[in-house]
Amino acid sequence: MGTRHRAQLACASHRKLLVPPVPCDLCTVPKLFAYFMKLLIVTNLFPNAAEPNRATFNFQQFSALAKLCELKVVAPVPFFRFSRKEVPSFEKINGIEVYHPRYLAIPKIFRFTHGPAFFLGIWHTLRSVQKTFDFDVVLASWAYPDAFGTALAADKLKKRFYVKVQGSDINLAHKYWGRVRMIKSALGKAEKIIAVSRPLKEKLVSMGIAEIKIVVIPNGVDKAKFHPRDKAECRRALRLNADRKIILFIGNLAEVKGVEYLVQAFKKLSTYQDTELLIVGDGPLRSKLEALTEELGIKGRVLFKGRRSYDEVSIWLNATDVLCLPSLNEGCPNVVLEALACGTRVVASNVGGVPDIIDSPEKGWLAKPGDPDDLERQLKDALEASVLSTFGQSMSWKENAGQFLRVLSSL
Numbered sequence: 001m002g003t004r005h006r007a008q009l010a011c012a013s014h015r016k017l018l019v020p021p022v023p024c025d026l027c028t029v030p031k032l033f034a035y036f037m038k039l040l041i042v043t044n045l046f047p048n049a050a051e052p053n054r055a056t057f058n059f060q061q062f063s064a065l066a067k068l069c070e071l072k073v074v075a076p077v078p079f080f081r082f083s084r085k086e087v088p089s090f091e092k093i094n095g096i097e098v099y100h101p102r103y104l105a106i107p108k109i110f111r112f113t114h115g116p117a118f119f120l121g122i123w124h125t126l127r128s129v130q131k132t133f134d135f136d137v138v139l140a141s142w143a144y145p146d147a148f149g150t151a152l153a154a155d156k157l158k159k160r161f162y163v164k165v166q167g168s169d170i171n172l173a174h175k176y177w178g179r180v181r182m183i184k185s186a187l188g189k190a191e192k193i194i195a196v197s198r199p200l201k202e203k204l205v206s207m208g209i210a211e212i213k214i215v216v217i218p219n220g221v222d223k224a225k226f227h228p229r230d231k232a233e234c235r236r237a238l239r240l241n242a243d244r245k246i247i248l249f250i251g252n253l254a255e256v257k258g259v260e261y262l263v264q265a266f267k268k269l270s271t272y273q274d275t276e277l278l279i280v281g282d283g284p285l286r287s288k289l290e291a292l293t294e295e296l297g298i299k300g301r302v303l304f305k306g307r308r309s310y311d312e313v314s315i316w317l318n319a320t321d322v323l324c325l326p327s328l329n330e331g332c333p334n335v336v337l338e339a340l341a342c343g344t345r346v347v348a349s350n351v352g353g354v355p356d357i358i359d360s361p362e363k364g365w366l367a368k369p370g371d372p373d374d375l376e377r378q379l380k381d382a383l384e385a386s387v388l389s390t391f392g393q394s395m396s397w398k399e400n401a402g403q404f405l406r407v408l409s410s411l
Helices: 003-018 029-035 056-065 108-132 143-157 177-189 198-206 231-238 259-268 286-295 310-319 334-341 372-384 397-408
Strands: 038-042 070-074 090-093 096-099 137-141 160-165 192-195 214-216 245-250 275-280 302-306 322-325 345-349 365-367
Touching: 038 108, 038 143, 056 070, 056 397, 070 108, 108 143, 108 177, 137 143, 143 160, 143 177, 160 177, 192 198, 192 397, 198 214, 231 310, 245 259, 245 310, 245 372, 259 275, 259 286, 259 372, 286 302, 310 334, 322 334, 322 372, 334 345, 345 372, 365 372
Parallel strands: 038 070, 038 137, 070 096, 137 160, 160 192, 192 214, 245 275, 245 322, 275 302, 322 345, 345 365
Antiparallel strands: 090 096
């Protein structure tokens, strides 16, 4: 059978077999190739048995990609952090085969060793996977140590190599000269680099990365889950006060999230005694933040709700009056996209990719990072606003995966 005839059969049959996710201009060489691509993703940011809510944005994106091509995930975890019972060497998550090799990660001053250690940790697994799944493309999703270690492996395996950068992996790297060099080395080997926001692309260019190699694809939203719901019903479901105004924070309680500035700003809202601050999440700063609320005399109005399942997030967003993300650094924060999809007002720090999302007054309020006074002003404006935020117009994860795959399949 001739090449042309085989191509015609493929174009005629792929609709039945694979249910294309985007309009059928797919019958071009790069897009048709995407259907038969075998993709291996390497990232430390993926759920596992011990951390089912880890990096939900990657989980959603890769689940959408898995409907468009064959893929497997290698999600390494550090030695000594988890036992084999907590995180097995292999598991299936939402139908995706996920491997969890171990690598040596010594904290603090030894972070410069994480890149080479990451390579040593994944190398045997990648070679083993290749025997039964001869992947075409390797994608690293995080700059360091993931991209550095994966670049070495892809080079030895002679595989096409791509990188997705998220935000903090690039924005914080400038503090460490050695890490910047390793990141630039890895990105220099990539065919394309996918950034989640325009400011992140600009940061890469300022580091000396060729602009032509960088593609901006913002994160998506699960529109079936994140949409406006009845606020009273959501509050009843979560057993929240029906007659209070609620400011909500969702995220990791770490320094980079700036939650202490939110607590200080909330104290300044003295005229809003009917307002509560709900903090959903956990992390290393929780005890410090709890002590701060007691010191400021607002302990009874700041409620720590701990970690909640990702399936609950939409209910929390619809139950609240204002979502606040006071981060000192961000890439493309999905919680902001999800809040806007629910029609919830948003106050967020003017950092990273946030101004790309809140690009008009109708979508939310931008505050100076690390400035409780300005944050208090923006929260006050949001609480007094007479109209809801404009519903977000973010792309779905299905649309996001389609754009992503077109980049990976460009020959």
